[in-house]
Amino acid sequence: MSHYRFRAKKHVPFISLPRNRQKHQYIQAKNLIRRASGVLSGVFYTYDYMHGENGWVDGYFLGKIPPTFYNFSLETTRHAYMNLVLKQGHVKCPDNALI
Secondary structure (H helix, E strand, C coil): CCCCCCCCCCCCCHHHCCHHHHHHHHHHHHHHHHHCHHHHCCCCEECCCCCCCCCEEEEEEECCCCCCEEEEEEECHHHHHHHHHHHHHHHHCCHHHHC
16 A cells, blocks of 8 residues: 555646746647647637537637636537527426326
8 A cells, every 4th residue: 555645736826826837838828729720720729629529618718918818618509409408308398297
């Protein structure tokens, strides 16, 4: 049995990081966006490529003033529609009516 304990790293908000760490993370994001420009047009970067099964896309893009970048989450229309239909189905047909 190992005597080592692993501690979860505490998340430090971007704005609280030292200026050199902010600059480093900004450059990393900028390089990821630049490398993915052939696929994602060089505007943003995401780890989630749409293949029909995922309903959410998380990504980020650069701000106008360095070292600022923003994170975004988008829900696909198909996923939103599926959730709406399921919710309306439960409203129109209560659980006791299925028996």
